[in-house]
Amino acid sequence: MFRSNLAAVLLGGASAFCLPLAAEAAGPSGLVAHRAIYDLELKDATDRSGIAGMYGRMVYEFTGSDCTGFTTNFRFVTQIDTGDATRMSDQQTTTFEDIAKRTFKFETKSFTDDALDKDVRGAAADGAKGVKVNLTQPSAKEIDLAESRFPTEHMLDIIQNAKLGKTFFEAHVFDGSDDGDRALVATTVVGKAETPKLDDADADKAGAFSKTSFWPVTVAYFNEKSHGDATPVYRMSFKLYENGITRDLTMDYGDFVLTGKLAKLEMLDAKACK
Template sequence: MFRSSLAALLLASVSANAWAGAPAASAAAATGLIAHRAVYDLELKDASDRSGIAGMYGRMVYEFDGSYCQGFTTNFRFVTQINTGDSVRVSDQQTTTFENLKDGKFTFDTKSFTDDQLDKEVNGAAQDQPGGVKVDLKQPANRELQLAESRFPTEHMLDVIQNAKDGKRFFEARVFDGSDDGDKALVTTTIVGKQQTPVAEEADAGNAGAFSKTAFWPVTIAYFNENAKSDALPVYRMSFKLYENGITRDLTMDYGDFVLTGKLAKLELLERKAEVCK
């Protein structure tokens, strides 16, 4: 009830043209993002009877590298062991994306495995165009799509950080990240809390290394289908603690029928060579 009421409030407060003319991410803002590899330990927090999940745990590895000049590469791996009570299976999702902020280009490739067997592959490329996004899909089927104007993932992260710095607590955006079948964008509503400093009880704060005592923003992003009714529940909701440099920790991933937590287990900063944009 709380989620649907909140979503309806946010959707009603923003016009249908809220995304039109969204400014391109600036080089100055993008240089604030830190190249890093983060490892998260995943645990099942809650599961409904309908989910069919008796137990679940795993690990997520997120690697972010690149620059405004060369583009940003993300490598993401999400491995979980799922116990249904009758059987146990291992799910493994591997995703690589590349985002060129200067040219408005985004490529994506996701492979999903169950017990080491490939179940699904989705890959393609998207390009910003006046008034929309053109998507060229290669897998699971060769298709060309025209979608409404959308933000790509790094653009959206920069929007979240900028809004947090500006004290803007609620905002909405349409985001295309190539997930699911790579053929649609999702409408997102973002709630940004007041900046906070870690307290001693936060178990994974110490694993943030040099940032263990750095201030962060609590952020919640809900993802909705494009044509969802105003009282619809989100497809997916994620809460996390966000640093100004793009690093996140203390994740909660709500899929509706089950909820996972992700605690930062290890953080490694990656070297990035200085460069001059041409």
């Protein structure tokens, strides 16, 4: 699941177990091409956040295959009420990840009220001692990071650990978020498989998967140099299906918390690897 750097945008301006639908829809990884739309609402906010209300929509589109690589298109749009004014935040991210070659490309544009705030672009790949990042925007820069997982790899790690019954693991993850110049330490907690309850808010939106089991997952992201009882930069909880689809999101940015309920799920065509 892709992290959003929404917190930096807002606070700076304020002061998916089931089988795939069809066998050919997934490759060896088991991940399926899909488009998921989530309705976002503010669950909680501190006085320090300066946020009186917030709502929006997130669109997460995942396509590709194990042999050609995976493309993610992600858009995160929210309207924020500060009490004195309202503004629109719009983050648009595209990534491409080749698991076999261990390469990752990313581009993120962030807007406030249609004005461009940030444009980050670059690529990452295995280096001699870890991950080498080549940024091209906002300025050309080469960065050497610790050995890290890319987003789709990390999702596959979560699914594999869930299948093995391993409830906790930690990894460095690089996804190009924020300024695209650092990896974060992700601590992941995976619960036992569950089936939807009668009051499960967005289970009915999961279509063919509405009554299928899932794993409850929480991932907390920390700065690499954090020690002891450090506060995570960002925490996300969700219900995860074996094919990579997620729903019932909770996104905790520290000063405010958003929920994301699955509003629509569409399975997309995917070509089988030859």
